[in-house]
Amino acid sequence: MVQDTIPMRSGEELNIKKLEMFLHANLKSLPEGNLVVRQFGTGHSNLTYVLTIGEWEAVLRRPPLGPVAEKAHDMEREFKVLSSLHPVFPVAPKPIIYSDDMTIIGSTFFIMERRLGVVLDTEFPEGTTDLVMMARKVSELMVDQLVALHAVDYKKTALTGMVKPDGFMERQVRGWISRYDKAKTSDIKEVNELTTWLIEHIPQSSESTIIHYDYKLNNAMFSKEYEEMVGLFDWEMTTVGDPLADVGVALSYWMHVDDPTMMLYGLGEPPITVKEGFYSRQEFIARYAEKSGRDVSNIHYYLTFAYFKLAVICQQIYYRYYNGQTKDTRFAHMGDFSKVLIKQAFKSTEK
Numbered sequence: 532m533v534q535d536t537i538p539m540r541s542g543e544e545l546n547i548k549k550l551e552m553f554l555h556a557n558l559k560s561l562p563e564g565n566l567v568v569r570q571f572g573t574g575h576s577n578l579t580y581v582l583t584i585g586e587w588e589a590v591l592r593r594p595p596l597g598p599v600a601e602k603a604h605d606m607e608r609e610f611k612v613l614s615s616l617h618p619v620f621p622v623a624p625k626p627i628i629y630s631d632d633m634t635i636i637g638s639t640f641f642i643m644e645r646r647l648g649v650v651l652d653t654e655f656p657e658g659t660t661d662l663v664m665m666a667r668k669v670s671e672l673m674v675d676q677l678v679a680l681h682a683v684d685y686k687k688t689a690l691t692g693m694v695k696p697d698g699f700m701e702r703q704v705r706g707w708i709s710r711y712d713k714a715k716t717s718d719i720k721e722v723n724e725l726t727t728w729l730i731e732h733i734p735q736s737s738e739s740t741i742i743h744y745d746y747k748l749n750n751a752m753f754s755k756e757y758e759e760m761v762g763l764f765d766w767e768m769t770t771v772g773d774p775l776a777d778v779g780v781a782l783s784y785w786m787h788v789d790d791p792t793m794m795l796y797g798l799g800e801p802p803i804t805v806k807e808g809f810y811s812r813q814e815f816i817a818r819y820a821e822k823s824g825r826d827v828s829n830i831h832y833y834l835t836f837a838y839f840k841l842a843v844i845c846q847q848i849y850y851r852y853y854n855g856q857t858k859d860t861r862f863a864h865m866g867d868f869s870k871v872l873i874k875q876a877f878k879s880t881e882k
Contacts, residue, residue: 535650536569536581542858543570543578543596545636550591553635554584554642557628562587573652573749576848577767581645589627593640596857605767607631608693610641612769615689616741620680622763646762648752653800666808668757673748674815676760677781678822681740681774688741690771696739699772704729704836711843714850719870721877728880729836734773734829742777744768747784748803778819779833782812783841794875797845797868835879842872 539545551566562585571579580591592606610629617625629641651669655662685691695702708726743750745768752762786795788805795801803809810818812834820827849865851857 535571537572539568539570539580540572540859545580545591549635550582551584553630553632554582576844577765582642588645589642590624590645591636591640591642593636593638595851606639606641609767609769611689611693612766613643615693616683616766616769619688620683620741622676622760623766624762624764646752648754648761649757650749650752651803652749653803655803662806663808665757666803666806667810669748669753670808670810670815671818672753672757672760673746673751673781674810674818675822676751676763677743677746677777678819680743681777681823683741685739685741685771690741694771696771699739699770700733700736700776703772703776703840704733707836707840707843711839711846714843714847716846716850716853716866719873721873725839725873725877725880729839732832734775734832736773736775738774739771740774740777742770742772742774744770744772744777744780746777746781773833774823774825775827775830775833776836778816778827778830779835779837780840782815782830782834783837785810785812785815787811791871791875793868793871797864797871831879835876838872838876838879842869842876845869845872 545568547566547568550568554566555561564585567583568591569581569583571581576595578593578595580593582589582591592609594606607629610626613623613626616623624646625644627642627644629639631639633639649656655665659665685694708729711722711726743763743766745765746763750763750765751760752764753759754761784802785804786802788795788801790805795805816827816830819825845865846869848862849869852859852862852865
């Protein structure tokens with residue numbers, strides 16, 4: 532049995548019979564046997580499943596249940612992003628097939644290859660030794676892989692027809708403020724001053740690169756001894772834009788032990804980055820600057836915006852729960868977490 536998955540959650544089941552028929556009709560050389568489906572239990576957005584027929588395995592991604600924010604959870608776009616990236620950035624999994632046939636599982640979906648390795652969330656796997664050294668290795672890999680992604684020439688990929696790099700930060704800041712307004716469920720006093728500051732201090736981007744834009748440890752997969760990253764997932768937000776925006780997002784997830792308690796525990800147990808040996812945010816920034824050669828003197832703006840962007844994402848999730856569009860109780864406190872992130876972003880403007 533696959534150890535990193537759970538049985539399908541109630542209400543999130545797939546139609547196994549229809550899906551099995553689709554697979555056999557569209558994929559060659561599938562082995563004999565019945566389709567078995569299990570679900571990844573982590574994640575708060577798209578739903579992800581492991582499909583198994585005999586020795587064959589793959590991963591299916593679909594949008595969350597209920598109404599979703601405009602332009603969010605676009606499975607076709609993520610499939611196209613992976614199709615463009617996998618040949619030039621192999622840590623991105625190979626996409627297999629996309630379907631917009633709503634009669635199969637009730638939504639659009641795509642299937643990609645299954646990668647095997649270690650995903651870190653709140654703890655190292657039991658039995659891991661030299662934890663401090665491993666924490667340093669993982670920190671280095673995370674920074675170096677981000678630098679490597681930003682070094683890929685997007686103009687040599689199909690992404691050129693999918694993106695508009697010019698004016699990236701301006702669109703991002705105004706777009707995420709608009710998304711927040713549409714998902715608002717209560718008034719937070721810091722919001723107006725924070726959003727005004729974000730608009731008034733938008734940096735002039737000097738270059739554009741491919742950015743993952745949801746770059747965090749539990750979206751990465753490592754080899755058993757942490758010698759390399761063997762997979763990077765959740766490419767839904769990927770685009771071409773200011774690489775420092777990607778660094779800001781990574782830093783917003785890279786939490787410190789002295790961060791506000793609600794930030795640390797807002798999504799459950801604190802992330803593993805609070806443990807001894809993991810880079811501080813300052814070390815992360817310094818290594819990125821050294822390896823990439825980029826000027827990071829204005830990184831506090833990008834971190835501030837990243838906190839706000841993450842707050843909006845959490846607020847959008849809470850909005851769906853608040854309005855009864857999902858009954859997943861994990862989302863009940865997302866509104867509180869969004870408020871904490873707003874306050875953290877506001878505090879960050881003072882630097």
